[in-house]
Amino acid sequence: MTELDARLGALLEGRKAKGRFRSLKEYDTTSQSDLVDFSSNDYLSLTSSSALREAYLRRLSVSPSIFGSTGSRLLSGGSPSHASLERRFAEFFNSPSALLFNSGWDANVSFFATVPQSTDWVIYDELVHASVHSGLRSSRIPPERRLGFAHNDPEGLATVLRRILSSASTSETKSTVFLALESLYSMDGDMSPLPALLTVMDEFLPRGRQCVVLDEAHSTGVYGKHGRGVVHALGEEGAWSGAESRDKGKGRVDVRLMTFGKAVGCSGAVLLCSPAVRSFLINFARPLIFSTALPHSTLIALECVWDLLQGPEGDRRRKSLFDVSAYLHRLLADLLRTTPHSLLHLPPDPIVPFPHSSSPYLLADPASPILGLLTPTPHGLSAFLLERGFIVRPVVPPTVPPGGERVRICLRAGMKRSAIEGLVTALREWVELKTTEGSWRAKL
Incomplete structure (x- = not known):
């Protein structure tokens, strides 16, 4: 090991000690996989669109520049x-x-x-x-x-x-x-x-x-x-x-x-x-x-x-995304209503951004496909969810400020309601587990 490697290694160990170490992750999210991806930014699920794939290959086949x-x-x-x-x-x-x-x-x-x-x-x-x-x-x-x-x-x-x-x-x-x-x-x-x-x-x-x-x-x-x-x-x-x-x-x-x-x-x-x-x-x-x-x-x-x-499929995918988002927001609201704030919570309720919007394409409070669940143990929660088949990644400093540690849930068009329900069930299991652990420690 060179002196440079040794110095860099020491800095990396310091990052590990702070719980901020990053590494590349690879997940199989194909149709043959049992994992459900709640991490990607593929909000409209276009990367798996068969119609888009066919259109792309047709146009690619006649393009003089490939x-x-x-x-x-x-x-x-x-x-x-x-x-x-x-x-x-x-x-x-x-x-x-x-x-x-x-x-x-x-x-x-x-x-x-x-x-x-x-x-x-x-x-x-x-x-x-x-x-x-x-x-x-x-x-x-x-x-x-x-x-x-x-x-x-x-x-x-x-x-x-x-x-x-x-x-x-x-x-x-x-x-x-x-x-x-x-x-x-x-x-x-x-x-x-x-x-x-x-x-x-x-x-x-x-x-x-x-x-x-x-x-x-x-x-x-x-x-x-x-x-x-x-x-x-x-x-x-x-x-x-x-x-x-x-x-x-x-x-x-x-x-x-x-x-x-x-x-x-x-x-x-x-x-x-x-x-x-x-x-x-x-x-x-x-x-x-x-x-x-x-x-x-x-x-x-x-x-x-x-x-x-710009066509009907785009409209269908956007509607599907908003429906999925609204459904998860409702289920999470029920869960978080009885969850200790110190264990798991959403960021403060945002200002309703467009209270007087007259646009037919923008609701007063549009559903968001991104949810940041704040928790003091984001790595533990992420690992727990992965064991149950859900990819939900932790986000820690310096990406967010200290105290803003979280797991981030990203939604996609076409997600099945059973997948949404399964994720919330897993979160409920984690909350119950941590609540039980906290009660047991309090009695010691």
Whole structure:
């Protein structure tokens, strides 16, 4: 063993002692397996869609380009297929332009590392994706101009904006204030109260100084008409039709990130933005400039997915997901009503995010396919559930703050009610076991 291996090994042992050690896991979740997957982000079950597989193979068989793209978009990797898909996304999501990335991580890092300038401010929800923070660490924004606010808290946002305005000099009146949010948060499984947060921004800043950036990684394909996302369902996209329409309350979200590795069942991402932002990223975003472009096989898959999402099968899968989510929420509510809070509980009840929504594609309190069950023993609970045939993964610091340890349940369209009931039965067994253990120890 080299000295390097010895040093790294000691650091890993320290992580193990803190209960934070990670390792790669492999599970057989094919139809021949007895395991039920409650861990993946395949919310619409598209990765196992036979209709999608057949459509993909048909289109692949007649495509002149099947394998890699051969280079970055700025060298040999750009093709009419890339440009065509970007035009399709710009039209579908009602955006003036679109730019493909190899992943949502690359898109967030690219944007936040390059677009905000040194005199700007960036405000972010404290639970926003890690990729936003990685981008900011590479940016020109000084640390003191990157400010977080309490998760989903409009008053917390207002407090930060007051702080910015009270400290800003007259020479900064042209600086931009960026606001980084997600539509659906992946750890607590709650949605951003987006209309309330946008209203707070309008109370403190003219629209011209705002740049609201919404990460729709976990809502792409799931919410909105044909899966266009939360922003589209609320009518807050389309800021680019002119300043007049923007001043009337529409189009307040400037940049949207739609990713393809979750409900869409593929890989890659698209950033929906103004032409100026798109051109700026092409010139300065290193993950875009120096990465091989998405391969043609992925472009073909994405075309096939969006054909499906825009048709009746997409609607059926979204409805199935919401039905499954509502059923598990009801069963868990019954279980947790009699479970000690210290043993197992959900995060605090979220604010109802869209109380006055008139969209037929977005309920006032939409069901979430993500549930974070907080517990002081996430590894033990995860192992217990695995023994009973359910894949439910633990989430521990630094992914969540200390005290926020949990297991995370992710739901998928088409899940059988018997599987949902089986999971809740296993959770009830675990609660009874731990309650009995606690009573026995108390008598010692």
